[in-house]
Amino acid sequence: xxxxxxxxxxxxxxxxxxxxxxxxxxxxxxxxxxxxxxxxxxxxxxxxxxxxxxxxxxxxxxxxxxxxxxxxxxxxxxxxxxxxxxxxxxxxxxxxxxxxxxxxxxxxxxxxxxxxxxxxxxxxxxxxxxxxxxxxxxxxxxxxxxxxxxxxxxxxxxxxxxxxxxxxxxxxxxxxxxxxxxxxxxxxxxxxxxxxxxxxxxxxxxxxxxxxxxxxxxxxxxxxxxxxxxxxxxxxxxxxxxxxxxxxxxxxxxxxxxxxxxxxxxxxxxxxxxxxxxxxxxxxxxxxxxxxxxxxxxxxxxxxxxxxxxxxxxxxxxxxxxxxxxxxxxxxxxxxxxxxxxxxxxxxxxxxxxxxxxxxxxxxxxxxxxxxxxxxxxxxxxxxxxxxxxxxxxxxxxxxxxxxxxxxxxxxxxxxxxxxxxxxxxxxxxxxxxxxxxxxxxxxxxxxxxxxxxxxxxxxxxxxxxxxxxx
Amino acid sequence: xxxxxxxxxxxxxxxxxxxxxxxxxxxxxxxxxxxxxxxxxxxxxxxxxxxxxxxxxxxxxxxxxxxxxxxxxxxxxxxxxxxxxxxxxxxxxxxxxxxxxxxxxx
Numbered sequence: 001x002x003x004x005x006x007x008x009x010x011x012x013x014x015x016x017x018x019x020x021x022x023x024x025x026x027x028x029x030x031x032x033x034x035x036x037x038x039x040x041x042x043x044x045x046x047x048x049x050x051x052x053x054x055x056x057x058x059x060x061x062x063x064x065x066x067x068x069x070x071x072x073x074x075x076x077x078x079x080x081x082x083x084x085x086x087x088x089x090x091x092x093x094x095x096x097x098x099x100x101x102x103x104x105x106x107x108x109x110x111x112x113x114x115x116x117x118x119x120x121x122x123x124x125x126x127x128x129x130x131x132x133x134x135x136x137x138x139x140x141x142x143x144x145x146x147x148x149x150x151x152x153x154x155x156x157x158x159x160x161x162x163x164x165x166x167x168x169x170x171x172x173x174x175x176x177x178x179x180x181x182x183x184x185x186x187x188x189x190x191x192x193x194x195x196x197x198x199x200x201x202x203x204x205x206x207x208x209x210x211x212x213x214x215x216x217x218x219x220x221x222x223x224x225x226x227x228x229x230x231x232x233x234x235x236x237x238x239x240x241x242x243x244x245x246x247x248x249x250x251x252x253x254x255x256x257x258x259x260x261x262x263x264x265x266x267x268x269x270x271x272x273x274x275x276x277x278x279x280x281x282x283x284x285x286x287x288x289x290x291x292x293x294x295x296x297x298x299x300x301x302x303x304x305x306x307x308x309x310x311x312x313x314x315x316x317x318x319x320x321x322x323x324x325x326x327x328x329x330x331x332x333x334x335x336x337x338x339x340x341x342x343x344x345x346x347x348x349x350x351x352x353x354x355x356x357x358x359x360x361x362x363x364x365x366x367x368x369x370x371x372x373x374x375x376x377x378x379x380x381x382x383x384x385x386x387x388x389x390x391x392x393x394x395x396x397x398x399x400x401x402x403x404x405x406x407x408x409x410x411x412x413x414x415x416x417x418x419x420x421x422x423x424x425x426x427x428x429x430x431x432x433x434x435x436x437x438x439x440x441x442x443x444x445x446x447x448x449x450x451x452x453x454x455x456x457x458x459x460x461x462x463x464x465x466x467x468x469x470x471x
Numbered sequence: 472x473x474x475x476x477x478x479x480x481x482x483x484x485x486x487x488x489x490x491x492x493x494x495x496x497x498x499x500x501x502x503x504x505x506x507x508x509x510x511x512x513x514x515x516x517x518x519x520x521x522x523x524x525x526x527x528x529x530x531x532x533x534x535x536x537x538x539x540x541x542x543x544x545x546x547x548x549x550x551x552x553x554x555x556x557x558x559x560x561x562x563x564x565x566x567x568x569x570x571x572x573x574x575x576x577x
Binding site for chain 2: 020027030031033034035037038039040041042043044045050051055056061062064233271462
């Protein structure tokens, strides 16, 4: 490279450097001008613990407006709880003018039962935030429940607390409504942890399970469930917790401390967090103890009656309104030779002797609600012979008065009918004999009269022969 | 100029929350990047309260500040970034038509 070329290159490099410097100076001048004219919001200056940000007053305006107009109460408290700043909402929540609050000790504004809460809030250190529920007192003595969040802020000259308070009145009212609902519900209600421990129970559930709330909340649903129902319930709970079913209903037995059994209809559902994880189980129990016990008694009573009917010599039958056999006692085999299942769904008319059928139908068709009929007829046996039976039927009607079934009692009267027939035959013979006897008597009388007449005639003839002059 | 030859800008805008000058700077720079420079800008927005390390790295002395890393040379524009004409000069862009410039300066 020639010295002339090298000199030109140095010159261009210097020119470029000069342009950069001039541009940088231009930028710095522009920056200074912007600062002078208020075109910046904050300056960054080095400090002993790093960079410090100094915000210009005008730059805080959006935040100030935000705090002034926000829907929650905001205040700044000194280290000793003196109100340095409060927004309008904070003053409204206390029912006071904002000007009255400045310089006031916040501990004067909370009732006596909350000083410990206030102490905790005011002890919040720099960089920490504490959340507490407390009660604010209005000038007229009324109160407002609030959630207070205090954040400690180190301002070098002092530590202040930024306090945000949210009105909990509606939440407290909703909680009170929920409490009243729980307290006065006639059904048992509970909240349970995912593991099954009772976390909230109402008085109705305590009465049902025979335990007080404190005792109940130390137990799980498994502890109070009848051992025979445990396996089924655990399967349902597993499905519910896994989200395979949204809810379930089951009739189950609970065990009371005295060992007695309580029957309840249990409805279970869940409360889940936003991420779908299980928060709580909700249980509702309806008392069906009396209903189940009544059903059990009825079933036992029916069992007894059925046993009685099965072992009686008479036949008991139930027919539908179309006179088809629905059920009959086992004694039908002994009396009529039929197996009970062979008769089911058959019409009774088909078993009545054709000569007896018209009268049978006439009487049976006249059976009304609450009334009964009785008819003696011949019933066909399985060997196609007929047997005399005493057929007594009574109609069973539903609540609307429509017939539901015929309950029939059937008694074998074959022996009685045979005896009656024999008696009739004997009477007939006797009558004939009597008629014969009476005929002979009459003939004897006639003959006697004829003999007497002949005797008289003979006597007269003899007298006439002995005294001929008298003639 | 072909599409391949178009320059690409790497910009960092330092702001202080929703303060007025920061808000105006953010609005102006964002509109420029979404409009005339669409697809040619990597814009990073930094709140100085959240990332003090970047403040130290870039020697930021006041906010809002727009730092142009590329294309060279490195330039720092401090304050008055709502003035779109000033921003255009700082980024090496030609002056906008008078009516557009007027529109950018309320």
